[in-house]
Amino acid sequence: MSAVLTIAGTEIRIGVRNRWVLLASIILLVFALLLALLGSAPSGATKADSLSVVVASLSTLSVYLVPLIALLLSFDAIAGEIDRGTLQLTLATPVSRGQVLFGKFVGHVVVLSLAVVLGYGVAGAIVFAAAQNTGMDGIFDLARVISTSLALGATFVAIGYVASVSVRQTGTAAALAVAIWLFTVVLYDLALLGGLLASADGFFAKTLFPYLLVINPADAFRVFNMAAIDAAASTGLAAGGNAMPFLPQLAIISPFVWMVIALGLSTAILRRVQP
Amino acid sequence: MNMVLLTQNVSRRFKDIEALKGVSLDVAAGEKVALLGHNGAGKTTLFRVILGFLRADDGHVCINGQPPGSRLARRDVSYLPEAVAFPKMLTGREIVSFYAKLKNADADEVGSALEKVDLAEAADRRCGGYSKGMRQRLGLAQAIVGNPKLMLLDEPTSGLDPISRQRFYELIGEIAGRGTAVLLSSHGLSELELKTDRVAILRKGEVVANGSLAELQRSANLPIRIRVRSNSDHVESVHSRLGGERVNGESVEFDCPRPDKMDRLSVISQLGKAVSDVDISSPSLDEVYRYFSSDDADRGDAT
Secondary structure, rough: OOOHHHHHHHHHHHHHOHHHHHHHHHHHHHHHHHHHHHHHHHHHHOOHHHHHHHHHHHHHHHHHHHHHHHHHHHHOOOOOHHOOOOOHHHOOOOHOOOOOHHHHHHHHHHHHHHHHHHHHHHHHHHHHHHHHOHHHHEEEEHHHHHHHHHHHHHHHHHHHHHHHHHHHHHHHHHHHHHHHHHHHHHHHHHHHHHHHHHHOOHHHHHHHHHHHHHHHHHHHHHHHHHHHHHHHHHOEEEEEEEEOOOOOOHHHHHHHHHHHHHHHHHHHHHOOOOO | OOOEEEEEEEEEEOOOOEEEEEEEEEEEOOOOOEEOOOOOHHHHHHHHHHHHOOOEEEEEEEEOOOOOOOHHHHHHEEEEEEOOOOOOOEHHHHHHHHHHHHOOOOOOEEEHHHOOOOOOOOOEHHHHHHOOOHHHHHHHHHHOOOOOOOOEEEEOOOOOOOHHHHHHHHHHHHHHHHHOOOEEEEEEEEOOOOOOOEEEEEEEEEEEEEOHHHHHHHHHOEEEEEEEOOOOHHHHHHHHHOOEEEEOOOEEEEEEEEHHHHHHHHHHHHHHHHOEEEEEEEEOHHHHHHHHOOOOOOOOOOO
């Protein structure tokens, strides 16, 4: 366990020193504040908690930004260490390969958590202070979107490791990470939309679509949060949430399942890597 | 002798290249062995097999009785790769402390290792600002911690200035003095400055020589070079008696097999006043190394 903590501690130190945490926090904060500003117009006309309205926008923002930040954090984890020669040094010590990967995972998730909590936390505090109609509901909504964003982020950190252990060059790992992001966050949804358009009342829309939606951890995150805010009716893809064949709250299981699969797979591949 | 590293008939192929061919090389506790060879001779491959990163196709490797790559073997081995770039954001102390923790070494060892490699002053600066020599010494510091029984150093002196190199070999001497077996690779014999107990030379994956420097010199049996200084009046007759080449219009130089040395010298002494001086030079370490490592040399068995 001490080896895992040592590796995690070093990753956190590097993440803080190379300004990763700062940069990611600022990006999240700026986007969150932009959305809060744009979202303040409709909230003026409704009774909804201002913060809750912002949180609805934040969960959409998270779907795009958090996986991107997580992948950028993790694609270099193993391929970069092979490139720089440090993996040989680490693996020459008595530490196991599973410990190396898990230590990095813990460290990267902490780095990501610092960024999300700082970025969304500061944005939430500004909205809370500036708006009139805010209360505990809004704070709970914010806490939920932050914690589920962390789960989504951790999942994509683990998926980034699969890319990182599968190739030897950092550049290739980076390209793979961008491809994963593009597929899961953009192309997958477009394909589903295409399917819906093609058979609006058919087997695909009624039976297959809800499952295909939650198989993707990013969409599952969106389904869960939209259902929780009870604003699903107003938001694109998750509109299907009302007609789900299962409780939309269960969708949050999907990122965790992917996290376990990705960590297991990357550990198995790392065991075969020649540093 | 207590052999810390045993390698017997180790072979390893990469597709159509035979990187190691029946390599046998042992290192005893407290012994310093230099592994020499050109780029691509198989030095790094051998290290990677010993570390358990690569599996040998054939043969047997054993580190203190343990198979390579096993947890117990890794506890006893420490390694310095040829090229390593530590995270620039971390200080020297943080890096050494990181590896010390992974090796379950005492925290006190970190400071003393940094002192030994003369990095105590720079220890709390980020290593992004270190010079090449300092980075190399930092690598050595992490290799020292954890009281290893076998140290594998891949070209550890490349990038070091002559004084640091001298200091480096002193340090290796101290470490070996405490019973650590040291196997280090290097490009040339002259660079070793006679600082190791034994030299093994790899050529195209095969051990072509393995012995002390004196043994290597003897078995190479290279001719010595004799330079006879004469004067412009007599150089022609000296040349006709001794053969060889004329140099600068006053001297004659020729190679002479070791057993014939005394005979040749007595011929020279008979030349009387025609000879004003004689220089005899033994083959240099570089020549001995070139003899063993070149492709077309007709080698004797030096092992």
